[in-house]
Amino acid sequence: MVQVTLPDGSVKTFEQPVTLAGVAAAIGQGLAKAALAGTVDGELVDLDHLLERDTQVTIVTAQSEAGLKIVRHSTSHLMAQAVKRLFPTAQVTIGPAVENGFYYDFDFERPFTPDDLAAIEAEMQALSQQALPVQRTEMKRNEALSFFEAQGELFKAEIIAAIPEEQTISLYQQGAFVDLCRGPHVPNTSYLKAFKLLSVAGAYWRGDARNKQLQRIYGTAWPDKKALDGYLHQLAEAEKRDHRRLGRELDLFSLHEEAGGGLVFWHPMGARVRQVIESYWKKVHVAAGYELLFTPHIANLDLWRTSGHLDFYQESMFSPMLVDEQPYQIRPMNCPFHILIYNTHLHSHRDFPLRWAELGTVYRYEMSGVLHGLFRVRGFTQDDAHVFCREDQIEAEISGILELTLSTLQAFGFSEFEINLSTRPAKSVGSDAIWNQATAALKQAISQRGLAFVEDVGGGAFYGPKIDVKITDTIGRKWQCSTIQLDFNLPERFDIYYIGEDGGRKRPIMIHRALMGSLERFFGILIEHYAGNFPVWLAPVQAVVLTITDDQNDWATEVRDRLRALGLRVDADLRSQKVGYKIREHTLKRVPWLLIVGEQEKREGAVNPRNRAGKSLGSMPVAAFADQLLLEETNKH
């Protein structure tokens, strides 16, 4: 007799040993049909796993994260099977599920073409229709090793060779295709229906550039056609929001082949948005007790020798240039400069905390292949700050920084946050005591605000623990912009200190933090987040006055000037075009408000506002519209 405990606490009793599929069937027909796999005492297993003892089980369907992952992983196997059928000389390597889909890396004598992808996808459909059972078998490690060697699957053999000898190895077979895999998988290939192959790319064996380069085929897979279509639609939407396209169409910024990759040119309209962002940033920093600094963009290389960047960061730095026969370095970071300022005075424990912020432009060498619009560039401005404080002030400072971070992100329309806390890695500097105290202070500061966080054990930098904040944009993508890092290293290296209560020298704590990270990248995220439809407070042009005929030119000009006098960004379009033409043009430029003025409005001293969505408010006095616009701006809408 086997007693099976379900997640809701209920217990099912079976006379004979039973498979998970049997348990699902006993619960209900619907579940039996939807079941993909299950967990037994918390461990994921296949549906045909036989239960012989009393256990806790759950049935996994495609509705859960785990189930979706199984669908994707199984689809990657289906693809590998299809590839092996069409291209028998291709060697399989690894093929995991990833966010939104899966990939599989192959070693093949020639590059896969888009036509190959279409053929592979068609083969996958055919295999899916055959409903081939996916069966788990086990082998001894050595047996498996010779099995894959005999098949000519040398990468698989290499993987097995790294597994301890005594371990048993699981294989999954569907049709003639056998793959080394931990599983679990769907019961048969007919469960895999909604997938699409997306792209082929290069990827190194085991992610190491010294190893052989393989071909990675990316695909997406979903529980059903509807979810797949939804995702493909989202991809199309994301493309429409692409900041590189919108940046050109809205005349916000450009990059230039002549100037070099990854160097951003802000056009007048983009610069207006940046001005707004920077003004806001300065205002909230001053209010939060920060001082604003300005420091140079280059400095003697020795500074980076002292900071240690030359040792551990050199590959991301531009080559030095010679100045009066001395090597000078264009800065990849701002921190050493702030430390130089710190060291111009003797500091007392009573001076702390010192909060110093700078919109510091830095230059980092990124490999040419990784440059990407505003998201990955070689020159960018960080909204950087360094806080110097005593150990007992860490928690309060982190708490204040978190407050500033979240309120700033909220102002820019982000309301969903994910907080990660990264703790001490194996290789690190600083004493156990300071790491423990600092990590505890970070945790305390987060939970005191009632925020949840994910702990990345050992994921911190060698010089201190850190908090990262991720935001979610309108179409559900996550971005990490904000980072708060403690640094036990630089204060040592620069030998900075303060005079403690006892009159002795003490090492201050240094906190690095950035809220938006890179202004360039943050701008790119904002463009995509709003799809170019900036809220009034950010919009480069907040309203355009449109005339019906030349007879209203004087009134339109007056309206424009009155609104400008209030500090609003307003233009007038006096061209002798039909109003429909002007509306279309400025709507495409994503101007939030269009103010139509015809004879009637001129006579009444009014404007007739129309918003981006095409809704007309009807004629109203200029002052009334101005109030509304100012209110929108204040409320950051």
Added chain:
RNA sequence: GCCGACGUAGCUCAAUUGGCAGAGCAACGGAUUUGUAAUCCGUAGGUUCGGGGUUCGAUUCCCCGCGUCGGCUCCA
């Protein structure tokens, strides 16, 4: 940097097997005086990414370079 794809007017894209480099939109000029997403006519616009090669002839084929795009952590 590496793998693959791509590079034609400001933008989106054409150009038989290698045979005079084109269209729409944008720009510019003129006409038009218009009431809520495109008025009409005209003009100009090119070292086909750069360099080399094959050829009577190269946007097209080959080689080199540059740039752009998709990737290069997510362990069977």
